[in-house]
Amino acid sequence: MTEAAIEIRGLSKTFVNEAGEEVSVLRGLDLTVAPGEFLCVLGPTGGGKTTLLRLLTGLTPATSGHLRVGGSAPGRGDPVGMVFQQNSLFPWRRVLANVTFPLTIRGIPRREAKARAREMLGLVRLGGAENAWPYELSGGMQQRAAIARALAAGGEILLLDEPFGALDEETRRALQEVLLRIHERRRMTVVFVTHNIEEALLLGNRIVVLGGGRIVAEERVRLPRPRDRLSPEFTEALIRLRRVIGLAPR
Amino acid sequence: MSGSGTTRTSTVRGVARKFVLGALPPLLVLLAWVHFGSRSAVIPSIPEVARVLAHPFAEPDLDSLSLGTSTLVSLLRVLIGFGLAAATAVPLGILVGRVRIVREIFSPIVEMARPICPVAWLPLLIVIFGRMSVGTLLHGEASWRHELTSQLGVAMIVVIWWGAFFPIFVNTVHGVTHVKTLYQEVAKTCGASRGLILLHVVLPAALPSIVAGLRIGMGTGWMVIVAAEFFPGTRSGLAYMITTADEVGRHEYVFACILVIGLLGVLLNAVLGRLEDRVGRWQARER
Numbered sequence: 137m138t139e140a141a142i143e144i145r146g147l148s149k150t151f152v153n154e155a156g157e158e159v160s161v162l163r164g165l166d167l168t169v170a171p172g173e174f175l176c177v178l179g180p181t182g183g184g185k186t187t188l189l190r191l192l193t194g195l196t197p198a199t200s201g202h203l204r205v206g207g208s209a210p211g212r213g214d215p216v217g218m219v220f221q222q223n224s225l226f227p228w229r230r231v232l233a234n235v236t237f238p239l240t241i242r243g244i245p246r247r248e249a250k251a252r253a254r255e256m257l258g259l260v261r262l263g264g265a266e267n268a269w270p271y272e273l274s275g276g277m278q279q280r281a282a283i284a285r286a287l288a289a290g291g292e293i294l295l296l297d298e299p300f301g302a303l304d305e306e307t308r309r310a311l312q313e314v315l316l317r318i319h320e321r322r323r324m325t326v327v328f329v330t331h332n333i334e335e336a337l338l339l340g341n342r343i344v345v346l347g348g349g350r351i352v353a354e355e356r357v358r359l360p361r362p363r364d365r366l367s368p369e370f371t372e373a374l375i376r377l378r379r380v381i382g383l384a385p386r
Numbered sequence: 387m388s389g390s391g392t393t394r395t396s397t398v399r400g401v402a403r404k405f406v407l408g409a410l411p412p413l414l415v416l417l418a419w420v421h422f423g424s425r426s427a428v429i430p431s432i433p434e435v436a437r438v439l440a441h442p443f444a445e446p447d448l449d450s451l452s453l454g455t456s457t458l459v460s461l462l463r464v465l466i467g468f469g470l471a472a473a474t475a476v477p478l479g480i481l482v483g484r485v486r487i488v489r490e491i492f493s494p495i496v497e498m499a500r501p502i503c504p505v506a507w508l509p510l511l512i513v514i515f516g517r518m519s520v521g522t523l524l525h526g527e528a529s530w531r532h533e534l535t536s537q538l539g540v541a542m543i544v545v546i547w548w549g550a551f552f553p554i555f556v557n558t559v560h561g562v563t564h565v566k567t568l569y570q571e572v573a574k575t576c577g578a579s580r581g582l583i584l585l586h587v588v589l590p591a592a593l594p595s596i597v598a599g600l601r602i603g604m605g606t607g608w609m610v611i612v613a614a615e616f617f618p619g620t621r622s623g624l625a626y627m628i629t630t631a632d633e634v635g636r637h638e639y640v641f642a643c644i645l646v647i648g649l650l651g652v653l654l655n656a657v658l659g660r661l662e663d664r665v666g667r668w669q670a671r672e673r
């Protein structure tokens with residue numbers, strides 16, 4: 137049996153907000169992600185999706201529960217790649233320097249870091265923009281650069297928080313393609329947060345639905361790749377998934 | 387950047403406008419000077435002042451060093467004091483901004499010391515340091531031979547240091563405490579230690595603020611030196627020259643000194659202003 141890439145048992149998170157009230161966001165969540173899996177996490181806004189990823193990276197401590205990421209406590213093992221919901225490129229670094237950042241942190245020599253960063257930028261088809269400043273990029277290009285940086289940061293695990301949320305349909309599709317191609321090649325474990333059901337169905341091997349602080353529905357996606365969103369099977373799966381989510385307890 | 391026709395024209399017009407409009411007040415002052423200068427015993431004429439400025443190292447028939455040497459003395463005092471202020475205020479500001487216990491120790495004393503006008507310390511400092519100067523520190527008792535360095539009194543330098551310290555310190559603290567959490571979190575997910583986060587995220591993000599502090603600190607230092615040199619006991623510097631010249635009614639020297647003080651102030655500010663624009667470029671364009 138291979139070890140899980142991510143293992144979560146009985147995970148709870150309670151925030152105390154500015155007013156001093158307790159906000160219980162996650163309540164005893166269980167989830168296991170296998171190595172190489174492409175997991176999509178669906179959930180309503182405010183449902184705790186971002187919180188879940190922050191717990192996985194160790195940026196926020198859990199209130200209680202068991203949590204292993206790549207075999208270690210969150211934030212203790214190998215760095216994981218994280219694409220944040222909002223634009224997170226360092227504005228004082230050019231695109232290439234943003235992507236070399238995680239490599240520099242790890243003490244990888246400049247020359248090698250640059251070569252690897254160029255490779256990552258090539259993967260997200262941003263090769264021509266390496267000398268641009270972040271503010272010179274469109275939103276979609278910024279997200280691609282952020283993905284390239286996350287790829288450079290973590291080899292095995294990649295966490296993405298609604299990375300294509302603010303993009304137009306066409307750009308979103310192009311980036312979905314890019315991400316799938318990278319996953320195909322590198323076979324890393326991906327946790328992809330979205331609130332778009334169609335997107336989850338197009339990308340994931342498995343979809344989990346977050347509600348009331350737990351996983352309320354789970355669906356293994358058996359559609360063959362490449363997936364065609366216009367095919368009858370896709371539409372059928374979409375309808376079934378909508379029903380599952382609609383029936384799920386809140 | 388693609389300079390389209392309209393933008394190009396409007397910048398040319400913008401620059402022309404800035405120069406023409408900006409030149410009006412000095413022109414008026416100049417006219418007033420010409421008008422009053424010829425009929426006043428107090429206000430010197432333009433040629434008189436120009437003569438002083440044209441021969442900066444000519445010995446003045448005053449109890450003072452030449453205009454050029456006086457300028458050099460004032461400038462060096464400020465630069466040394468400013469350098470000490472930068473070398474202490476930036477590291478201390480980073481520590482205070484980043485380390486809670488250091489902040490708790492230093493915040494009260496800094497807040498108490500800040501409102502004290504630096505010149506208020508001068509009499510006390512003169513008592514403490516006496517005639518100790520860069521000259522006596524470098525050359526010992528033989529310092530009287532070194533006209534310039536013996537004028538760089540430690541008391542005076544400490545006053546400049548005091549004046550320039552606080553703007554640099556306050557801006558550094560502000561800079562390092564106002565770095566977006568998101569950027570620090572990105573670094574954390576990349577596995578960066580506290581030290582690496584400081585080096586690669588906090589310092590670059592705070593740099594525009596730190597350089598702004600340097601520029602303001604330099605301005606303060608330049609203002610403080612003039613005030614400090616008016617104190618009795620001072621034997622050199624631009625403000626000392628003003629006092630001496632005024633006592634014997636040589637107002638052309640007074641005017642020349644004021645002009646030099648103004649011009650050097652503008653120049654120092656411009657140099658650091660350019661640096662500020664450079665390091666702050668990303669901030670101005672951030673969306």
Ligand SMILES: Nc1ncnc2c1ncn2[C@@H]1O[C@H](COP(=O)(O)OP(=O)(O)OP(=O)(O)O)[C@@H](O)[C@H]1O
Pocket residue numbers: 151152153154159161179180181182183184185186187188221331
């Ligand atoms: N630091 C915090 N302090 C207090 N409450 C918080 C904090 N962070 C998140 N919350 C609360 O936790 C809940 C879940 O937030 P989270 O950002 O995880 O939602 P989300 O599922 O990512 O939503 P969206 O789809 O809008 O991004 C929200 O009600 C939010 O107000």
Ligand SMILES: [Mg+2]
Pocket residue numbers: 185186187221297
């Ligand atoms: Mg979110």
